[in-house]
Each structure stands twice: as structure tokens, then as C-alpha cells.
Amino acid sequence: MTQKELRSCLEEMAEKEYKEFSASLIPGVDNMLGIRLPKLRKLAKELAKEDWKEYLSWKDFLYFEETMIQGMVLGYVKAPVEEILEAVEQFIPRIHNWSVNDSFCTTFQSASRYPKQVWEFLMRYQDSHQEFEVRVVSVMLMAHFLLPEYIDQVLQVLGHLDTKEYYASMAVAWAYATAWAKFPKETKEYLQEYPIDSVTYRRTLQKCMESRRITEADKEWMREERNRI
Numbered sequence: 195m196t197q198k199e200l201r202s203c204l205e206e207m208a209e210k211e212y213k214e215f216s217a218s219l220i221p222g223v224d225n226m227l228g229i230r231l232p233k234l235r236k237l238a239k240e241l242a243k244e245d246w247k248e249y250l251s252w253k254d255f256l257y258f259e260e261t262m263i264q265g266m267v268l269g270y271v272k273a274p275v276e277e278i279l280e281a282v283e284q285f286i287p288r289i290h291n292w293s294v295n296d297s298f299c300t301t302f303q304s305a306s307r308y309p310k311q312v313w314e315f316l317m318r319y320q321d322s323h324q325e326f327e328v329r330v331v332s333v334m335l336m337a338h339f340l341l342p343e344y345i346d347q348v349l350q351v352l353g354h355l356d357t358k359e360y361y362a363s364m365a366v367a368w369a370y371a372t373a374w375a376k377f378p379k380e381t382k383e384y385l386q387e388y389p390i391d392s393v394t395y396r397r398t399l400q401k402c403m404e405s406r407r408i409t410e411a412d413k414e415w416m417r418e419e420r421n422r423i
Contacts, residue, residue, distance in 0.1 A: 195244065197252050204259050207233050220293045226258040231297065234259060238266030238301075246271045250281050253288075262294050269301025275308040279315045286319075289326045292361050296333055305338035313339065320351055325359035332365035336372050345377050349384040357394045366390070367397035374398075375407035382412070392423055 195203070204227055213228020220226070241249055246267050255261055268282055282302075289295045305312045316334055319327045332355060335348045352370060357363040370390075374381040389395065399416045402408050 195241065197254075200241075200249075200263070201256065201260065203237065204229060204257060204263075207237075216293075220258075220291050223258050223291055223293075225256060229259050234262055234297075235266060235301070238263050239270050242267045242270035242272070246273070247277075247281065250285065258294075261288055262297060264288070265294055265298030266301050269298060269303055271304075275304060275311045278304050279311065282315070286327060286330055289330065292329065292364075295326055295329050295361075299330060299333035300337045302334065302338065305334065309339070309344075313344070317351070320355065323356045323358075325362050328355050328357070328359070328362035329365040331355060332362070332369045336365075336369035340373055340376050345373065345380055346384075349373065349381060350388075353384065353388050353390055357391055363391075363394045364397060367394050367401050370398040371401035371405055371408075374402050374412070375405055378408070378412060396420060396423060 207229045208227035209230070210228060212230060213226050216228055217223060217226050241263065249267055250264055252260070252264075264285060268278065268285060271278060285298070289298070302312075312334070316331050319331050322328055322331075332352060335344075335351060339348050348369075352366050352373075355362065355366055357366050370381060370385065385395070385398070390398070399420045403413050403416055
């Protein structure tokens with residue numbers, strides 16, 4: 195499929211009402227067609243079986259969904275991990291909003307196939323001060339590394355990320371809240387011993403209290419903790 199053919203395909207899938215809804219959730223995006231995620235995922239899976247490197251080389255985009263498709267293709271492709279991570283390194287600078295970021299990270303199946311290599315790759319960004327590089331690390335760790343063998347490392351890395359920017363801070367809070375749901379003892383103990391910045395901590399507590407997977411006893415403690423800060 196050529197870039198022109200892909201663009202035409204995307205234009206045919208566009209829904210005006212869905213565009214209006216989605217655009218309201220993603221500030222700063224003014225080139226959206228309005229395509230539902232299941233349709234984009236289906237198309238990305240098909241493209242991932244073809245010349246995926248060709249698709250990832252395209253940069254002259256008209257639409258938000260073209261970048262979204264690239265991230266999803268990276269998520270679904272099966273190839274040597276070195277080739278995939280090289281392409282990921284080139285893709286990350288193209289991420290400028292939470293939607294592209296999170297769909298890419300949560301789709302990234304290579305993390306479960308090659309956890310060691312993906313972990314080492316992500317650690318190259320742990321000292322970044324770029325908002326969406328930090329969000330990539332946070333959401334990747336949350337989506338793929340909240341596992342018994344990684345939880346201690348994940349909590350430590352999250353605690354040292356630069357959270358001065360909004361979408362970085364929100365991602366770390368989201369990751370900690372998800373970690374609390376899966377590993378409540380370890381997460382609570384870490385945050386008590388190694389405090390994070392107060393803004394991100396408040397966001398973490400809020401997301402925890404919104405979760406249905408966290409006990410009422412923990413939520414009561416969180417309410418008191420929030421009032422204390």
C-alpha cells in the first residue's frame with residue numbers, strides 16, 4: 195500500500211461526529227479525521243505484515259491518524275528486536291500528544307517478547323527532560339513491566355523521572371496508581387520511603403481513589419494523606 199492509498203483509506207473511514215468527540219479530548223490536534231481505534235488497529239495489523247519499514251519512513255503527514263498508525267504498526271510488527279527498537283528510536287520524536295503516545299505504548303507487543311532488551315532501551319530515556327519521552331517510559335513500564343520480577347525497579351524508575359511537565363506527571367501518577375492496584379504493599383511502602391513531588395503525588399492519590407481495584411481501606415488512608423499534603 196502506498197502512502198497515497200493509505201491516506202485515501204483513512205479518509206474513507208473518517209466519522210465527523212467521532213472527530214468532534216475525539217478532538218475535544220486531545221488538545222492541540224487540528225488535523226484529525228476521526229477514526230475509531232478498532233478500525234485503526236485492524237489496519238495497523240495488516241500493515242505490520244507488509245513492508246513495515248516503508249510505512250515508518252513516511253513523514254509528510256496530513257492527518258493525526260497517520261502518525262497513530264505508525265505507532266500501532268510498531269506495536270504489532272514481528273521482526274528482530276534490534277530492528278524494531280531502532281525504528282522506535284526514530285518514532286519517539288514524532289510523539290506530541292498523549293493519544294499517539296499511549297496507543298503506541300500499550301500496543302507494543304515486543305515488550306513481552308523481548309523484555310530485557312526493551313527494558314534496557316527504555317532506560318536510555320530515564321533521565322530525559324522531554325515531556326513525551328518521559329511519558330513513553332512511564333506508560334511502557336505500566337503496560338508491560340508491572341510484574342513481580344520488575345516491580346521494585348519500576349517503582350524506583352518512576353520515582354526518578356522528570357515530572358515537571360503535565361503529561362509526564364499524569365503518566366507517572368497513572369503508572370503508580372496501576373502499580374498500587376497490582377502491588378499495593380510494595381507501592382505504598384516505596385512512596386512513603388521515597389516521596390515524589392507533591393503535585394504528582396496528589397494526582398497519584400486521586401487516580402488511586404478513582405480505581406475500582408483498590409481497597410476501601412487504602413482509599414480511606416489516601417483521603418487522609420491527601421488532606422495532609
